[in-house]
Amino acid sequence: MGRLSVDLCGIELDNPVIPASGTFGYGYEFADLYDINILGTFSFKGTTKEPRFGNPTPRIAECASGMLNSVGLQNPGAEKVVSEELPRLKKVFGKKVMANVSGFSVEEYVETCRILDGQEQVGWIEVNVSCPNVHGGGMSFGTDARAAAEVTAKVKAATEKPIIIKLSPNVTDIVPIARACEDAGADGISLINTLLGMRIDLKTRKPVLKNVTGGLSGPAVFPVALRMVYQTAKAVKIPVVGMGGVASAEDVLEMMLAGATAVEVGAANLVNPYACRDIIRDLPAAMDKYGIKTLKEIR
Amino acid sequence: MKQGIYTVSENLKIADGVYRMTLSGDPSAITAAGQFVNLLTDGCYLRRPISVCEVGKDGFTIIYKVVGKGTEKMSRAKKGDEFDVLTGLGNGYDVAASGKSPLLIGGGVGVPPLYELAKRLTAQGKRVSVIIGFNKKSEVFYEKEFLSLGCKVFVATADGSYGEKGFVTDVMKKVGTYTYFYACGPEPMLKAVYKKSETDGEFSFERRMGCGFGACMGCSCKTVTGNKRICKEGPVIKKGDIIWED
Known part of the structure; x- marks a missing residue:
């Protein structure tokens, strides 16, 4: 085992770096640029049972040190992911992938998770109960401890693979929600999804995003994410995957010192398509600089 | 698509609020007319997508209108300044x-x-x-x-x-x-x-x-x-x- 390797829910990762869902498609745009097998794994585009176009455009806005998106889970639907995306991915990615799943009802979450649970290449299922851009689903499950626990328990009962629940930062207290997921059988927690925000165009005097609000990501959210990862990791015994504004090897180390077992990288991939490759390359030197021998011993 | 550092060889105002910038560097990823590049500017988080006006052996030319902070920054670039650019994006004309x-x-x-x-x-x-x-x-x-x-x-x-x-x-x-x-x-x-x-x-x-x-x-x-x-x-x-x- 290398000095960068970590164990995420019983599966060894060569390193803790995981491109976050929604910033890495189903992998092959990036496979054209570098060998994506250097990654720990990656979390693929949020998948729902039915195909979705998502929200009307514009659905991207910019702000200081970050961006807003209101994409709204555009994806080809679970069946097409299985029949088209995964076979295509298999040609360029030899590792287990993290399947990211979203839904609009508990039944839909369960059914989509069950479909992806049956796929050999899927190592973990990251259940997104925190998308801020869809109505009547997504985040409404992740801002209520009882609803989050219900999704967790029902998905767990229908699947074999490790279930990681992806939580929303748009709550007054993340701890009871994370604990409820742990008690309901979750194998891990990942956080944070994006923070709800908005921009107004002074020329048109209207919101920049057609959806009015969107999810804030990028370096602007890093301290918020770090604080919530810290709070959650102290409160639960299951592994925590930290994310939110991570853009460098140093950010990865900070996240791990806050209690993260592995670290997802999101918006950074959109600005620098080589961001994850660069972070993995820079990790050993950053560890040397701060006297960290192995990432497993960081805490 | 290719990512690279490109050097400004010319940045000229050619009409009201409109500038032409020639960037030198590897243009090999630009294969069709109608493709665009995505240019990182200091102080802006996201890149600025700009269509390619002309491709040469040693670089390419873009024409852009100053509409906000990013393009305003670009308009002040001088010969020798560098930009991080993704080149050869999109499909282009048939x-x-x-x-x-x-x-x-x-x-x-x-x-x-x-x-x-x-x-x-x-x-x-x-x-x-x-x-x-x-x-x-x-x-x-x-x-x-x-x-x-x-x-x-x-x-x-x-x-x-x-x-x-x-x-x-x-x-x-x-x-x-x-x-x-x-x-x-x-x-x-x-x-x-x-x-x-x-x-x-x-x-x-x-x-x-x-x-x-x-x-x-x-x-x-x-x-x-x-x-x-x-x-x-x-x-x-x-x-x-x-x-x-x-």
């Missing part, structure tokens, strides 16, 4: 579809990508007509450049201060017959061209983008042949594929 006498229709900063297209079409011996439209005389650019390629050029200004008074669509009837068309400009112009056009053709679209290379799904649109990402399966979409929003 030159093979042009027929013998294609019509190119550009509005404002939709004009630049048509220049590389006109170069390629005239090099193949096509009889190229170009209609370029602007708001007023002070914003007009590249009339001479198209003329020196041997194109038949029509200029329209909305206020009539130069060329024909009116929109590009008002000039379309004066062009005579054409075999195919290529259009780039603001969406209301594209819609008007769509209605007025009598042949097949293609349109180049602009959208707010996150990444510019197909990862974030920020710029998607619906088409007859399924969802397309303006940055990846676009920015050029064939007439028969378009579904207009609203």
Whole structure:
């Protein structure tokens, strides 16, 4: 085992770096640029049972040190992911992938998770109960401890693979929600999804995003994410995957010192398509600089 | 697509609020007219997608309008300054579809990508007509450049201060017959061209983008042949594929 390797829910990762869902498609745009097998794994585009176009455009806005998106889970639907995306991915990615799943009802979450649970290449299922851009689903499950626990328990009962629940930062207290997921059988927690925000165009005097609000990501959210990862990791015994504004090897180390077992990288991939490759390359030197021998011993 | 550091060799104001920047560096990823580059500017988080006006052996030229913080920063760049650029993005125009006498229709900063297209079409011996439209005389650019390629050029200004008074669509009837068309400009112009056009053709679209290379799904649109990402399966979409929003 290398000095960068970590164990995420019983599966060894060569390193803790995981491109976050929604910033890495189903992998092959990036496979054209570098060998994506250097990654720990990656979390693929949020998948729902039915195909979705998502929200009307514009659905991207910019702000200081970050961006807003209101994409709204555009994806080809679970069946097409299985029949088209995964076979295509298999040609360029030899590792287990993290399947990211979203839904609009508990039944839909369960059914989509069950479909992806049956796929050999899927190592973990990251259940997104925190998308801020869809109505009547997504985040409404992740801002209520009882609803989050219900999704967790029902998905767990229908699947074999490790279930990681992806939580929303748009709550007054993340701890009871994370604990409820742990008690309901979750194998891990990942956080944070994006923070709800908005921009107004002074020329048109209207919101920049057609959806009015969107999810804030990028370096602007890093301290918020770090604080919530810290709070959650102290409160639960299951592994925590930290994310939110991570853009460098140093950010990865900070996240791990806050209690993260592995670290997802999101918006950074959109600005620098080589961001994850660069972070993995820079990790050993950053560890040397701060006297960290192995990432497993960081805490 | 290629990422690289490109050096400014020229950055000139060519019309009201409009600048031409030539960047030197590896242009090999730019394979078609109508593709774009995505340029990182100091102080802005996201890159700025800008269409390519001309490709050379040692670099490429872009023409951009100052519309916000990023393009304002770009306008102040000096010879020797460097930019981190993703090059060779998007599909570009289908030159093979042009027929013998294609019509190119550009509005404002939709004009630049048509220049590389006109170069390629005239090099193949096509009889190229170009209609370029602007708001007023002070914003007009590249009339001479198209003329020196041997194109038949029509200029329209909305206020009539130069060329024909009116929109590009008002000039379309004066062009005579054409075999195919290529259009780039603001969406209301594209819609008007769509209605007025009598042949097949293609349109180049602009959208707010996150990444510019197909990862974030920020710029998607619906088409007859399924969802397309303006940055990846676009920015050029064939007439028969378009579904207009609203």
